[in-house]
Amino acid sequence: xxxxxxxxxxxxxxxxxxxxxxxxxxxxxxxxxxxxxxxxxxxxxxxxxxxxxxxxxxxxxxxxxxxxxxxxxxxxxxxxxxxxxxxxxxxxxxxxxxxxxxxxxxxxxxxxxxxxxxxxxxxxxxxxxxxxxxxxxxxxxxxxxxxxxxxxxxxxxxxxxxxxxxxxxxxxxxxxxxxxxxxxxxxxxxxxxxxxxxxxxxxxxxxxxxxxxxxxxxxxxxxxxxxxxxxxxxxxxxxxxxxxxxxxxxxxxxxxxxxxxxxxxxxxxxxxxxxxxxxxxxxxxxxxxxxxxxxxxxxxxxxxxxxxxxxxxxxxxxxxxxxxxxxxxxxxxxxxxxxxxxxxxxxxxxxxxx
Amino acid sequence: xxxxxxxxxxxxxxxxxxxxxxxxxxxxxxxxxxxxxxxxxxxxxxxxxxxxxxxxxxxxxxxxxxxxxxxxxxxxxxxxxxxxxxxxxxxxxxxxxxxxxxxxxxxxxxxxxxxxxxxxxxxxxxxxxxxxxxxxxxxxxxxxxxxxxxxxxxxxxxxxxxxxxxxxxxxxxxxxxxxxxxxxxxxxxxxxxxxxxxxxxxxxxxxxxxxxxxxxxxxxxxxxxxxxxxxxxxxxxxxxxxxxxxxxxx
Ligand SMILES: Cc1ncc(C[n+]2csc(CCOP(=O)(O)OP(=O)(O)O)c2C)c(N)n1
Ligand code: SF4
Ligand SMILES: [Mg+2]
Numbered sequence: 001x002x003x004x005x006x007x008x009x010x011x012x013x014x015x016x017x018x019x020x021x022x023x024x025x026x027x028x029x030x031x032x033x034x035x036x037x038x039x040x041x042x043x044x045x046x047x048x049x050x051x052x053x054x055x056x057x058x059x060x061x062x063x064x065x066x067x068x069x070x071x072x073x074x075x076x077x078x079x080x081x082x083x084x085x086x087x088x089x090x091x092x093x094x095x096x097x098x099x100x101x102x103x104x105x106x107x108x109x110x111x112x113x114x115x116x117x118x119x120x121x122x123x124x125x126x127x128x129x130x131x132x133x134x135x136x137x138x139x140x141x142x143x144x145x146x147x148x149x150x151x152x153x154x155x156x157x158x159x160x161x162x163x164x165x166x167x168x169x170x171x172x173x174x175x176x177x178x179x180x181x182x183x184x185x186x187x188x189x190x191x192x193x194x195x196x197x198x199x200x201x202x203x204x205x206x207x208x209x210x211x212x213x214x215x216x217x218x219x220x221x222x223x224x225x226x227x228x229x230x231x232x233x234x235x236x237x238x239x240x241x242x243x244x245x246x247x248x249x250x251x252x253x254x255x256x257x258x259x260x261x262x263x264x265x266x267x268x269x270x271x272x273x274x275x276x277x278x279x280x281x282x283x284x285x286x287x288x289x290x291x292x293x294x295x296x297x298x299x300x301x302x303x304x305x306x307x308x309x310x311x312x313x314x315x316x317x318x319x320x321x322x323x324x325x326x327x328x329x330x331x332x333x334x335x336x337x338x339x340x341x342x343x344x345x346x347x348x349x350x351x352x353x354x
Numbered sequence: 355x356x357x358x359x360x361x362x363x364x365x366x367x368x369x370x371x372x373x374x375x376x377x378x379x380x381x382x383x384x385x386x387x388x389x390x391x392x393x394x395x396x397x398x399x400x401x402x403x404x405x406x407x408x409x410x411x412x413x414x415x416x417x418x419x420x421x422x423x424x425x426x427x428x429x430x431x432x433x434x435x436x437x438x439x440x441x442x443x444x445x446x447x448x449x450x451x452x453x454x455x456x457x458x459x460x461x462x463x464x465x466x467x468x469x470x471x472x473x474x475x476x477x478x479x480x481x482x483x484x485x486x487x488x489x490x491x492x493x494x495x496x497x498x499x500x501x502x503x504x505x506x507x508x509x510x511x512x513x514x515x516x517x518x519x520x521x522x523x524x525x526x527x528x529x530x531x532x533x534x535x536x537x538x539x540x541x542x543x544x545x546x547x548x549x550x551x552x553x554x555x556x557x558x559x560x561x562x563x564x565x566x567x568x569x570x571x572x573x574x575x576x577x578x579x580x581x582x583x584x585x586x587x588x589x590x591x592x593x594x595x596x597x598x599x600x601x602x603x604x
Contacts, residue, residue, distance in 0.1 A: 024435060050435045054428065055461035062425035062458070066432025069419045070399070070440075074432070092422050197417035197433065199440045201396035209411045211420040 004179040009144050009169065010035035010077075012180045013103060014043065016148035017075050019182050020155040022101070023049035024074040026063035028056055028082060031115045032171040033105035036077045057082040061089030061102075068098040069210035071196030073155055077103035079171075080121050081112060083129075090164055091130030094227070095212030099158035101151065102136075103167045105174040108335040116335020117171035117258060122312035125168050126286040133224055135231045137165040137238060138285040140256045144178035146283070153185040157238060160190055161230055168285060170308070172258040172337065234287055241289035242281040245271060246296045249278025251351055254317050255306040256282045259338065263306055266343040277347055285313070293320045302350050304328045306343055308336070326350075362386035364395045364415045371409060375568040375575020378406055380532045381474055382413055384542045385443070388549055389416065398441045399433050401426040405447035406480040406567075424455020427462035430469040441553060443470040449479045452488040452512050459518070459560075466523030466557040470548045473514060476565040477586065484570030488512045491589055496570070511589060515562045519595035525557030527596040531564040533582040537592075544594075556598060564590060 007015065014036045017025075025044060027037035041051040054060035060076050067074040078086060083104045093100060106121045108114035125138045137157055141147035147169065154165040197208045214220040242260075245267060246252060255263040260281040270277045280296055282289045303325055305314035314329045321327050330346045332338045361367065364386035372378045389395050398416040402408060404423035411418035421429040426444035434442040451459050451473050462469065478496055479485040485498040489511045493502045515529045526548050530541035541563055548559035564586050566578035573581060594600065 024432070026432065052431065052435065052465075055457050058425070059428040059431075059458050059461065062422060062428035063432035063435075065421070065425075066401070066419060066429035066434075067436045068432070069429070070433045070436035072436040074436075088422055089425070096420075197399045197419055198437050199397035199399060199417055200415075205396065207415065208417045209420070210418070211411060213408060213420055 002181055004181045006177055006179050007144065008035055008175065008177050009147060010105065010174045011039045012144050012148050013077070013151050013167065013169070014039040016151040016182060017101065017155070018043055018047060018049070020073065020152045022073045022075045022155065023047065024067045024072045025049070026052050026054050026060040026067070026074070026076050028054050028060050028078065030079045030082045032107060032174050033077050033079045033103070035174070036103065036105070057085035058088065061086040064100050065089055065093055065096070065098060068093065068100045069096065069197050071193040071198055075101045075103065077105065079105045079107045080109050080118070083121065083124070087130035090136065091132050091134060092212050093164045094130070094134035094136065095132060096210050097162040098164065098210065099162050100164050101154045101158055101167060102164055103169065106168065106170040108333070114335045115171065117308060117337060118333070118335055119170060119257060119259065119308040120312070120333070121168070122285065122307070122309060125166055126288070126316070134227060135234070135286055137161070137163060137234060137287070138168055139165065139240070140168045140283060140285050141173065142257055142260045142281060144173070144176070144180045147173060148180050148182055149185065150283070156185055156188045156190060160188055161234055163230065163234070168257065170258050238284055239287050239289040239291050240283035241292035242279070242283060243292060243295065244279040244281070246278035246280060247299070248276050249296065249299060250276045250301045251304060251347055252278050252280050252296050252300045252302070253304045253306055253343070253347065254280045254282070254313070256285060256313065259306055259308055262338060262340055263343055266340040266347065269340060270344055270347055275347070275351060275353070282313070288316050288320065290320050297324065300325060302326050302328060304330060304346060304350060306338060307331045308338070309333060362390050364389040366413055366415055368412050370413060372406065373569045375566065375578060376406070377532045377565045378474060380538060381472065381563050381565065382410065384538070384545050385445070385472060386414065387542060388546045391546065392549055392553070394441045394549070394553070397439060398443065399437065401430045401433070401442070401444040403444070403446040403450040405450045407445050407447060407474065408481065410445050424450050424453070425458055426450070427455065427458040427467070427469070427471065431462055431465070431467050434467060434469050441549060443472065443549070445472050446474065447480065448473070448475045448477065448487045448489040452514050463518045463558045463560065464521050464523045466525070468552050468555060469558065470552045471560040472545060473560055473562040474565045475514070475562055475590065476567040478567050478570050480567045480570055484567070491585055513590060515560070515595045518560060523558045524560065524596050525551045525598045526559040526594070528594045529562040529564070529590060529592050531582055531587065531592055533564070533566070533579040
């Protein structure tokens with residue numbers, strides 16, 4: 001049965017999670033993601049699930065830790081300042097290898113910033129955020145259909161690798177309305193959660209411990225090596241990107257999330273004028289879609305990274321391009337969304353078109 | 355031959371890392387005896403703190419989670435909501451519970467979360483080398499109150515049991531001590547009652563246990579036990595602070 005329903009981004013993400021089997025949600029109010037926990041508080045009791053409004057984001061993420069450790073599909077959501085508070089728990093979850101889905105509906109920063117959309121949390125999302133050597137799988141949808149598909153898949157990815165997955169949205173995605181269809185993700189074979197602390201009676205009397213403390217250096221190094229091997233697998237298997245008009249593109253714009261939508265409008269205009277411009281849209285921000293860059297390199301002469309930040313993802317673009325091509329940057333901050341015209345002007349300047 | 359004394363089944367045979375004369379070990383034993391007597395080892399899930407009891411997950415024969423510093427009540431909340439038929443307990447020190455984890459414990463109590471907290475109050479940060487705790491007595495010297503805790507500058511100790519007893523969520527709150535045999539027996543009774551209340555779904559339960567830290571107090575084990583009775587008990591009076599079956603203490 002295919003059914004498209006018109007939904008607000010935050011609510012669509014919540015519904016997708018429930019359809020993916022998420023039955024536990026722990027959160028704390030913050031704009032612009034409030035519709036997500038509100039929806040969960042309404043819907044979860046209908047499906048036998050549990051919603052708890054925690055006393056803080058710190059507590060919410062630690063409730064997620066406990067629930068994930070007990071084997072549940074569990075989610076929390078927040079926006080930038082709240083996600084900062086969750087970093088402690090996220091690091092512990094990465095260390096203890098706990099699967100869960102965390103949603104960040106990013107707003108302007110730093111500090112209290114604004115409640116307008118932003119992309120200033122890229123570094124925090126893909127480079128760590130909390131302490132220690134760990135990685136989150138970071139997925140950045142650009143429209144609501146993709147958001148619900150990625151949320152659905154995120155739970156599988158989390159369970160498969162025993163790792164937290166972050167959905168990186170922004171205020172624009174959270175607040176907009178679009179038709180979505182809820183559909184299953186491609187089935188994956190998921191390991192049994194025989195490590196969950198559900199009481200000895202539920203797993204043949206063998207004791208389970210959820211823990212990130214490893215006191216001996218040699219053991220902690222071995223644990224870290226295991227984590228790195230896991231991340232290496234993820235890097236190979238979980239890269240996602242969209243390539244648009246890249247076959248003949250001399251200039252490739254790199255943008256993710258909401259910004260990529262605007263870039264698409266700019267590219268349509270530029271294509272109409274006969275300019276060979278394409279879009280490389282990273283969907284997985286970690287693992288960064290290096291394979292997609294390899295595809296566009298033969299034709300691309302320049303890269304232009306566009307972000308709603310001072311330039312964060314551009315550093316990863318430079319790493320991948322590794323000096324082989326010029327990497328340009330255009331960004332707006334403070335919750336200002338760049339216009340298609342601004343982006344087109346940048347492109348034409350780089351291409352030397354007057 | 356009749357065996358009159360044995361190791362509780364719910365304690366592993368791993369030697370604990372606690373200092374000689376530290377009463378953390380006694381408190382572990384009481385919890386294990388209660389788990390044995392209630393026959394709940396196969397559905398108990400414990401949450402270890404960050405503090406000297408950080409390795410508690412090695413000592414209990416039941417499922418365990420190790421929480422971040424102070425977050426045990428939130429972690430326990432997550433576990434209990436997923437496994438409502440389980441018996442979930444946290445084991446936390448005073449730095450863990452009354453300082454960095456103050457919000458977590460207050461709100462778990464206020465929600466009436468069906469968990470049991472064993473709160474080990476030794477008036478000091480044992481694990482990190484004897485710094486001032488939120489429960490350090492006025493005048494007591496620690497490594498961060500080297501002139502003695504000056505209440506004008508460093509404030510006053512927090513009486514956790516009294517504070518939490520003002521909330522409606524808790525079903526049972528008691529303060530006990532383990533400085534002598536009579537009190538150890540009473541402490542066990544309180545811990546057992548707390549677990550029983552949790553199992554009966556009555557509400558949040560907490561037992562605060564006055565405990566020693568000979569190492570960081572700079573006292574012998576015997577002097578430490580004396581200090582509990584002489585100095586701690588007047589500031590932290592023993593007793594039931596809340597028992598919904600018996601009415602509140604005046
Ligand atoms: C976020 C964080 N801050 C600080 C520490 C360091 N730390 C470890 S144990 C501890 C205090 C423990 O004292 P308490 O809870 O009273 O337990 P005790 O050792 O006395 O039993 C501190 C501050 C930490 N591990 N994590
Ligand atoms: S440092 Fe203090 S609390 Fe910690 S084990 Fe030693 S005596 Fe016990
Ligand atoms: Mg202490």
